[in-house]
Amino acid sequence: MTRFLIRRIILGLVTLWVIITLVFILYYARPGVDPARELAGRAVTPALLANINKAYGFNLPVYVQYWNYLKRLVPIPGQFNLGISNNNHLPVTTIIAQAVPIDISLAVGSAVIWMVLGISVGVLAARRPRSLWDRGATVFVLTGVSMPTFILGLLLLYVLYYLLTIHGIAIFPKPGSYTPITTNPLEWAHDLILPWITLALITAATYSRLTRSSLLEVLGEDYIRTARAKGLSERRVVYRHALRSSLTPIVTQFGIDLATVLGGAIITESIFGLPGLGLAVVQAIEVQNLPVVIGIVLVASFFVVAANIVVDALYAVLDPRVRVS
Amino acid sequence: MTLLAVDNLTVSFPTADGTVQAVRGLSFSVEAGKTLGVVGESGSGKSVSALTMLGLNPGADITGSAVFNGKELLTMNQQQLRQIRGADIAMIFQDPLSSLHPHFRVGWQIAEAIRAHTSVNKRDAKTQAVELLRLVNIPQPERRVEAYPHEMSGGMRQRVMIAMALALKPKLLIADEPTTALDATVQAQLMELLVQMQNEVGMAMIIITHDLGVIASVADEVLVMYAGRASERADARTTFFSPHHPYTRGLLGSVPSATGVVGSRLTPIIGSPPSLISVPTGCGFHPRCPFAMEMCIDDQPDLVEIPAGGHHVSACWLPPEMTGVGVAMDTARQRYASAHRGVRSSKLPGVVAAVEGATVYA
Ligand SMILES: Nc1ncnc2c1ncn2[C@@H]1O[C@H](COP(=O)(O)OP(=O)(O)OP(=O)(O)O)[C@@H](O)[C@H]1O
Ligand code: SF4
Ligand SMILES: [Mg+2]
Numbered sequence: 001m002t003r004f005l006i007r008r009i010i011l012g013l014v015t016l017w018v019i020i021t022l023v024f025i026l027y028y029a030r031p032g033v034d035p036a037r038e039l040a041g042r043a044v045t046p047a048l049l050a051n052i053n054k055a056y057g058f059n060l061p062v063y064v065q066y067w068n069y070l071k072r073l074v075p076i077p078g079q080f081n082l083g084i085s086n087n088n089h090l091p092v093t094t095i096i097a098q099a100v101p102i103d104i105s106l107a108v109g110s111a112v113i114w115m116v117l118g119i120s121v122g123v124l125a126a127r128r129p130r131s132l133w134d135r136g137a138t139v140f141v142l143t144g145v146s147m148p149t150f151i152l153g154l155l156l157l158y159v160l161y162y163l164l165t166i167h168g169i170a171i172f173p174k175p176g177s178y179t180p181i182t183t184n185p186l187e188w189a190h191d192l193i194l195p196w197i198t199l200a201l202i203t204a205a206t207y208s209r210l211t212r213s214s215l216l217e218v219l220g221e222d223y224i225r226t227a228r229a230k231g232l233s234e235r236r237v238v239y240r241h242a243l244r245s246s247l248t249p250i251v252t253q254f255g256i257d258l259a260t261v262l263g264g265a266i267i268t269e270s271i272f273g274l275p276g277l278g279l280a281v282v283q284a285i286e287v288q289n290l291p292v293v294i295g296i297v298l299v300a301s302f303f304v305v306a307a308n309i310v311v312d313a314l315y316a317v318l319d320p321r322v323r324v325s
Numbered sequence: 326m327t328l329l330a331v332d333n334l335t336v337s338f339p340t341a342d343g344t345v346q347a348v349r350g351l352s353f354s355v356e357a358g359k360t361l362g363v364v365g366e367s368g369s370g371k372s373v374s375a376l377t378m379l380g381l382n383p384g385a386d387i388t389g390s391a392v393f394n395g396k397e398l399l400t401m402n403q404q405q406l407r408q409i410r411g412a413d414i415a416m417i418f419q420d421p422l423s424s425l426h427p428h429f430r431v432g433w434q435i436a437e438a439i440r441a442h443t444s445v446n447k448r449d450a451k452t453q454a455v456e457l458l459r460l461v462n463i464p465q466p467e468r469r470v471e472a473y474p475h476e477m478s479g480g481m482r483q484r485v486m487i488a489m490a491l492a493l494k495p496k497l498l499i500a501d502e503p504t505t506a507l508d509a510t511v512q513a514q515l516m517e518l519l520v521q522m523q524n525e526v527g528m529a530m531i532i533i534t535h536d537l538g539v540i541a542s543v544a545d546e547v548l549v550m551y552a553g554r555a556s557e558r559a560d561a562r563t564t565f566f567s568p569h570h571p572y573t574r575g576l577l578g579s580v581p582s583a584t585g586v587v588g589s590r591l592t593p594i595i596g597s598p599p600s601l602i603s604v605p606t607g608c609g610f611h612p613r614c615p616f617a618m619e620m621c622i623d624d625q626p627d628l629v630e631i632p633a634g635g636h637h638v639s640a641c642w643l644p645p646e647m648t649g650v651g652v653a654m655d656t657a658r659q660r661y662a663s664a665h666r667g668v669r670s671s672k673l674p675g676v677v678a679a680v681e682g683a684t685v686y687a
Contacts, residue, residue: 222423228381230438230489231411234403244428319428320473 001316001323008312012305019301024069027294029062041086041288056083073298082298083291087284092295095280099264100299102178102276106199106268107261109192111254113200114207119243119250121204122211127238129216137208144205153198153271160194176273195272199265203257210253214246221245247318255311262307263300328357328497328529329378334389334399336370336377336553343602347373349553350389352628355497360523360530362544362561364537364576368598370553371533375499379414380406394496412442415490419502421482425474431485432458432470438492457488460525461518480511484518491522498523499531504539516543537576541565546636549573552599552609555628559637567648569631569639571614571658577650608642612673616658618642619667 028035036052037044052058057065072081082092125137161172172194179187218224219242227241228234264278273279277296284292315322336348348370355361363371376382378391378398391398394413398406410416418424426434435457436450445453451470458466461484474482483503490498500519504512520543523530532540540547540561547564549557549572557570568574575594596613599605605612611621620642631637631645639645642665647658 222418222420223426225376225381226418226424226486226489227426229379229410229416231407231409231441232437233407233441236441241426245426321427321475 004316004323005309005313008309012309015308016302016305019305020070020073020298021066023294023297023301024066027290028056028058028065028069038288039083039086039290041290043086082295085284085289085292087287087289087292092291095292096277096295096299099275099277099280100262101180102269102274103262103264103278105181105188105192106195106265106274106276107258109189109196110199110203110261111258113196114204114257115254117200118204118207119211121208123215123238123243125208125212126215126219134212137212141205141209144202144208147202149198149202149267150271152201153195153268156194156198157271175271178274195265195268195274198271199261199268206253206257207250210249211246214249215242218242218245244318248315251311251314251318255307259300259304259307262303264296326357327354329355329391329393331374331378331391332389334374334377334391335387336373336382337386338382338384339386340602344386345601346604347385347553347601348377349604351550351553351555353548353555353558355529355531356545357496357529358523358527359545360532360540360543362537362540362547363531363533363550364535364540364547365550366535366594366598368552368601369550370601371535371550372501374550375416375501375531375533378499379410379416381410408442411438411490411495412493413495414497414499415493415495416499416501417483417486417490417503420506421479421486422474422506424486425482427474430471430473431477431482432472435470435485435489435492438489442493453492454488457492458485460491461485461488461522463488479507480515483507483511483515487515487518487522491526494526495528497529497531499533501533502535503532505534505536512539516540519543537565549576552604553601554609555638555640556610557637557639557641558628559631559639560635563635563637563648566650567633567637568650569637569643569645569648570641571616571643572610573639574650574655608640611670614673616643616662617670617673618662618665619670620665622669 027033027038035056036049036058039052039056040048057068060068071079074080080093082096084090085092085095121137121140125134128134157175161174164171165174173191177191179191181188215238219238221242224237224242227237232241262277264276264281266278266282268274269276269278270282277299281293281296283289284296331354332352334348334351335346338345338347351370351374353361363374365371373382373385377385377387378393380398380401380403387399389399393409398409401409425431429437432451432454435454436447439445439450439453440447455466455470458469463469463481463484469477469481474485477485487503498519503519504515507515516539519530519532522528532543534540537547544561547559547561548555549564549570551572557564557568557573559568564573565577568577572594578594594613595615599609599612606625607623608614608617608621608626611617614621624642626640626642628638628640629645631639631648633646633648637648643658643661647654647661
């Protein structure tokens with residue numbers, strides 16, 4: 001188990017290194033590109049270019065640049081440095097540190113809702129295939145999969161915020177509200193409930209579909225027949241024996257989705273005015289704020305790699321056969 | 326005392342291609358403490374019949390009756406069946422790897438069976454699991470109780486399944502091809518273990534197999550099934566030495582002589598079992614029977630008493646006295662069949678072979 005995890009972590013670090021190197025090549029060492037100019041943004045002056053060239057050492061040999069670039073990314077306080085935003089001259093780390101809690105909040109809350117909702121609907125559909133429940137679940141899945149996030153988000157805003165508020169029922173907060181969980185957990189949840197529901201409804205559909213198909217498959221397995229032949233209740237057969245085996249594909253999907261939201265839920269953040277990574281990267285791209293873009297790309301890759309390691313660890317917890325392989 | 330009496334059982338599955346008539350009027354009974362062997366080729370309805378007893382055939386249309394210990398099983402609701410499953414009637418299956426949950430420790434899986442029917446706590450259930458593993462001759466049971474199924478050999482896994490089945494001292498153990506997936510030496514050991522456990526617990530057994538050799542030394546009675554029906558039923562000795570039904574005769578021909586059961590060559594039955602969506606008319610075996618006659622195409626023979634041997638019944642139009650496995654008897658069957666052939670039956674491949682005196686069975 002430990003050896004398995006160590007191997008996975010090493011693999012993850014290698015993946016991260018490959019991404020970091022690709023980012024380096026793409027932005028700093030691509031032939032025919034003047035990285036200083038790219039980094040400078042829109043307000044280019046010769047003095048600024050000279051400054052950047054000096055700060056980043058772009059006149060040094062490429063391998064020295066690469067080495068310094070790697071050194072800046074080693075996560076040690078004082079050394080870790082993602083550069084300076086060419087827009088407001090804040091360190092990119094500061095900008096990211098402000099945005100990440102919002103994405104973590106978004107991810108945690110919506111993940112709980114989409115998991116519970118998605119899996120429940122899937123189980124319901126699988127237990128009675130071709131029933132009314134199952135058909136209802138199919139409609140839910142099709143709607144969720146084909147509904148664009150911005151339409152659902154705007155719809156929720158219009159109905160639950162605008163219509164209710166103009167009729168004097170102000171239950172939901174106005175877009176742009178955000179309270180850190182450390183300030184007031186209840187306010188935090190209240191402010192985020194609409195973005196959570198938006199993300200969760202869109203994502204849950206995938207989980208219903210996955211749960212339904214994988215549960216139906218598992219319910220046909222020999223060991224489920226054994227569980228029934230032992231005299232277990234149908235409830236226990238489904239929830240303890242079958243669902244346990246159906247979790248593998250769900251966990252995989254969960255890793256992908258969680259990392260995606262953590263790396264910035266661009267549309268949801270834009271609709272609800274939440275200054276997370278997604279909004280930050282959009283704004284940075286608009287003004288050609290390359291240091292911020294690179295920083296967020298690296299952070300998002302880190303989330304993806306970390307999520308993969310967590311997924312692998314979960315596999316090993318769920319399935320003893322994985323631990324040996 | 327009759328423990329289980331099945332009467333005129335039919336099981337069919339509606340499918341997109343048509344109705345699969347998996348069991349078509351099956352009757353048999355099992356005496357308390359005795360062993361019934363059920364034999365037949367793949368698809369003859371052995372598993373379906375067994376699973377139907379326990380209500381484990383979702384989506385099946387079932388008629389007939391199955392009285393177990395004085396109670397009708399086929400009309401029970403799931404809750405009533407649940408109390409019988411695992412407690413009064415236990416079942417083990419062909420592939421012990423796929424039949425155990427891959428994510429749970431074997432001891433936990435055994436303890437779960439115990440706790441499904443009794444109110445013992447987790448610790449005591451686990452102690453019982455260790456004892457059960459010891460009972461089925463698993464070495465180091467205290468350690469193996471913590472093993473996962475993939476950490477055991479096929480034979481050990483099947484022992485775990487047997488331990489689990491014995492946990493509540495059932496009155497009937499149904500073993501559906503318990504050794505088919507295992508190699509020959511392990512097969513013999515497991516059959517021996519089953520008999521040993523039967524003596525220990527005093528249960529009746531139904532052992533399903535498609536290999537007559539497996540049950541030769543174990544079964545008290547043998548039921549031979551073909552296309553969802555009983556074709557012959559007799560005590561084990563009679564089945565092996567004086568069978569009446571040509572299908573049983575064919576199965577015996579298929580037994581390798583190395584098992585020492587019969588001395589004949591390995592002669593598989595020609596052709597393959599019929600589709601259960603469109604079962605042949607008359608005797609279901611007629612398209613493959615080397616002795617098929619005109620009447621076999623039109624009329625389905627019922628099980629009739631074979632006078633020579635005790636509780637021997639057979640469903641075949643050949644005269645009841647034509648029992649046995651020797652070349653002389655096969656020749657007599659061929660002569661009789663030739664005399665009763667007609668326009669249609671002479672075109673059947675089986676009869677052509679018989680007419681030409683080919684060594685269909687010898
Ligand atoms: N749920 C089901 N739906 C449709 N057909 C089924 C179903 N279960 C079994 N059958 C069919 O019923 C027939 C009898 O199957 P059964 O499993 O009882 O055969 P068997 O005698 O146990 O054969 P084997 O030696 O292969 O185990 C087969 O043709 C099978 O395809
Ligand atoms: S002789 Fe006729 S009735 Fe007997 S098994 Fe052959 S086909 Fe069936
Ligand atoms: Mg079978």
